[in-house]
Amino acid sequence: MGSKQKLSEMIKSEAKKLGFDACGIAKAEYLKEEARHFKRWLNSKMHGDMKYMENYFHKRVDPTNLVKGAKSVIVVLLNYYTDKEQKDKNAPKISKYAYGKDYHLVIKGRLYQLLKFINNNINNINGRVFVDSAPVLERIWAVKAGLGWIGKNSNLISPVHGSYVFIGVLIIDSELHYDIQTNESCEACDKCITACPTGAIISSKVIDARKCISYLTIEHRGLIPEKYHEKFNSRIFGCDICQDICPWNTKSKKHKITEFEPDPELLKMGKNDWYNLKEEHFNRIFKGSAIERIGYSGLKRNIDFIRK
Numbered sequence: 403m404g405s406k407q408k409l410s411e412m413i414k415s416e417a418k419k420l421g422f423d424a425c426g427i428a429k430a431e432y433l434k435e436e437a438r439h440f441k442r443w444l445n446s447k448m449h450g451d452m453k454y455m456e457n458y459f460h461k462r463v464d465p466t467n468l469v470k471g472a473k474s475v476i477v478v479l480l481n482y483y484t485d486k487e488q489k490d491k492n493a494p495k496i497s498k499y500a501y502g503k504d505y506h507l508v509i510k511g512r513l514y515q516l517l518k519f520i521n522n523n524i525n526n527i528n529g530r531v532f533v534d535s536a537p538v539l540e541r542i543w544a545v546k547a548g549l550g551w552i553g554k555n556s557n558l559i560s561p562v563h564g565s566y567v568f569i570g571v572l573i574i575d576s577e578l579h580y581d582i583q584t585n586e587s588c589e590a591c592d593k594c595i596t597a598c599p600t601g602a603i604i605s606s607k608v609i610d611a612r613k614c615i616s617y618l619t620i621e622h623r624g625l626i627p628e629k630y631h632e633k634f635n636s637r638i639f640g641c642d643i644c645q646d647i648c649p650w651n652t653k654s655k656k657h658k659i660t661e662f663e664p665d666p667e668l669l670k671m672g673k674n675d676w677y678n679l680k681e682e683h684f685n686r687i688f689k690g691s692a693i694e695r696i697g698y699s700g701l702k703r704n705i706d707f708i709r710k
């Protein structure tokens with residue numbers, strides 16, 4: 403085994419020790435084809451109010467613009483699937499990924515430890531960690547690192563863990579041994595396209611965010627268009643429909659991350675508790691969670707929208 407391969411194996415084994423469910427490594431290179439797709443998507447305005455996506459295009463499609471001399475992109479996956487559910491079936495629904503503590507913090511902490519491990523094993527390396535907070539096409543890198551493929555619902559599908567996974571990226575300026583992309587795909591399945599209540603999956607892997615419940619409840623500013631009222635089915639933060647229907651998620655296993663455990667109080671909240679939610683209660687129950695990001699007024703807007 404060559405030294406690059408040995409080091410790569412050591413990094414993957416350390417990632418496992420840190421609790422990550424999978425780790426793959428891709429060569430850092432310009433994303434030529436993806437740059438074309440991404441540009442086309444932006445030009446069609448399907449990103450809606452997410453103007454930040456128009457920024458730093460050159461960084462998004464070329465890791466060497468993020469880390470000088472970038473050679474390798476290390477990608478980790480962290481499963482967040484849980485079979486725990488909100489007790490009141492009529493209560494406003496929140497997406498599984500938002501049940502526990504904010505994943506950005508949970509993953510970043512572990513990625514910094516991985517970077518420290520690499521620093522201890524390679525002299526003078528430079529690296530940066532990214533978790534959905536910088537211009538990085540995480541899902542594309544996960545594919546290139548051999549961890550799965552992009553499903554028609556545009557999520558990463560891991561053949562081992564399904565799609566309820568968070569993705570973390572570590573870019574370093576040192577060469578490693580690179581994984582091979584899988585040639586698996588969704589094939590003839592189109593369950594997610596059929597199941598999407600708002601028709602947001604306009605074609606394979608192309609989401610019109612402006613129609614997506616996840617976007618409308620989290621990223622959209624201002625009032626939610628009335629035409630979606632009946633489609634929301636009580637969703638107030640995110641939407642799991644196109645993942646719940648995916649056959650690759652039928653065997654999802656429960657995550658092992660304590661921080662992702664839902665607050666029991668959250669699961670117990672009934673429809674009226676949500677409808678009468680006060681700011682003080684919001685601040686206590688969602689402190690440090692992804693929901694905190696939209697603030698009390700954002701969540702209240704969503705609750706008011708579904709209860710009309």
Ligand code: SF4
Nearest residue numbers: 598614615641643644
């Ligand atoms: S998250 Fe919901 S609304 Fe968005 S594409 Fe998936 S099913 Fe459609």
Ligand code: SF4
Nearest residue numbers: 553554588591594648
């Ligand atoms: S539901 Fe089917 S088409 Fe959609 S992501 Fe899953 S496998 Fe692919």
